[in-house]
Amino acid sequence: MNQKIVRVAINGYGTIGKRVADAVAAQPDMKIIGVSKTRLGAEAYVAQDRGYPLYIADLTKKKAFEDAGIVVTGSIDDMLGACDIVVDATPGEVGASNKALYEKHGIKAIWQGGEEHDVAGFSFNSSCNYQDAIGKQFVRVVSCNTTGLCRLIHAVDGACGVSHVTAVMIRRGADPHVVKKGPIDAVVLNPATIPSHHGPDVNSVLPDISIATMAVIVPTTQMHMHAITIELKETTTREEILALIAAHPRLGLVKAVTGIVSTAELKEFVMDLGRPRSDLWENGIYEASVSVVGKTLYLFQAIHQEADVVVENIDAIRAMTGIVTDPDTSIQMTNESLGFVAIGSE
Numbered sequence: 001m002n003q004k005i006v007r008v009a010i011n012g013y014g015t016i017g018k019r020v021a022d023a024v025a026a027q028p029d030m031k032i033i034g035v036s037k038t039r040l041g042a043e044a045y046v047a048q049d050r051g052y053p054l055y056i057a058d059l060t061k062k063k064a065f066e067d068a069g070i071v072v073t074g075s076i077d078d079m080l081g082a083c084d085i086v087v088d089a090t091p092g093e094v095g096a097s098n099k100a101l102y103e104k105h106g107i108k109a110i111w112q113g114g115e116e117h118d119v120a121g122f123s124f125n126s127s128c129n130y131q132d133a134i135g136k137q138f139v140r141v142v143s144c145n146t147t148g149l150c151r152l153i154h155a156v157d158g159a160c161g162v163s164h165v166t167a168v169m170i171r172r173g174a175d176p177h178v179v180k181k182g183p184i185d186a187v188v189l190n191p192a193t194i195p196s197h198h199g200p201d202v203n204s205v206l207p208d209i210s211i212a213t214m215a216v217i218v219p220t221t222q223m224h225m226h227a228i229t230i231e232l233k234e235t236t237t238r239e240e241i242l243a244l245i246a247a248h249p250r251l252g253l254v255k256a257v258t259g260i261v262s263t264a265e266l267k268e269f270v271m272d273l274g275r276p277r278s279d280l281w282e283n284g285i286y287e288a289s290v291s292v293v294g295k296t297l298y299l300f301q302a303i304h305q306e307a308d309v310v311v312e313n314i315d316a317i318r319a320m321t322g323i324v325t326d327p328d329t330s331i332q333m334t335n336e337s338l339g340f341v342a343i344g345s346e
């Protein structure tokens, strides 16, 4: 590893962008050179409080920001001129329209799961295909649900082979701060057709996995819950699966002795552990649910939608810039810099 410090810009300082910015700032081999906002709001104050130079999409709004006491360093174009790599965390389907801008600046770019695979032509998960991302100019970090599925399926496949996966995603209705989205009192098929987009999305990272997914949205904001059935190629035991999970840096085990049987209790647990923003960066696999019957594995896992992709963005930066070529080293650096080991593995 050389000592190069990668200069990172965050385009879109929202739910994901502000978390990635804090994670970048915690890395010894990366530096935040700026974050961007389109509108004046609470997050602009947070960026200033954190000491991140703020760039704005429309410089005609500069006076409004400055009248509110927010220092504006320049335009998004200026920010892109000062970085080695940009993490695009603009809302889903907005990011693709920024590609020409990134190409103009000749910089590397990472998009999020709200964009199509084709925007980058490469979909990333650090536990699955880190080395294939080395040196790439463009990468897409897959969505929170796909990230959680890929981590688990790849680990189980490596241990005992996967014949087929069936996964039901019980999805949160909106992020906690989003006040204008529902449902308030319904279980919504999303979509009513099967499979949901998650299975094909898993195949953008793990093309050889046979998988069918179904998804519903429910009135909660805390986390997603997955009910997963995996048909195995080789026999295994519950104990072997639990050991596999406990040894994995991004698979957390919600121990049965904690008594935690919900997303709300898990969020409270993570908050009590002192995690920033009560973020669960790893999968939350409920130990009590892990069952092996014949050659079939069953389990429930919680996925914190705002958090699990954050650490993936950090590893993607290392892979694309080539500053660390070994996935395990990068994953360990990322976890250590944020001060965590996966729950249930201590």
Ligand code: NAD
Binding pocket: 011, 012, 013, 014, 015, 016, 017, 036, 037, 038, 039, 043, 057, 089, 090, 091, 092, 093, 094, 112, 113, 114, 115, 142, 143, 144, 175, 305, 306, 309
């Ligand atoms: P968000 O709405 O919370 O944040 C987006 C930010 O981008 C906002 O600050 C907005 O002001 C800013 N913005 C909007 N248009 C812009 C533009 N043209 N240029 C610069 N900034 C602009 O969105 P989010 O939830 O952080 O989602 C970002 C991406 O991450 C999406 O692709 C989404 O699908 C994906 N993602 C979201 C979640 C989640 O649960 N929130 C989980 C995983 C992946």
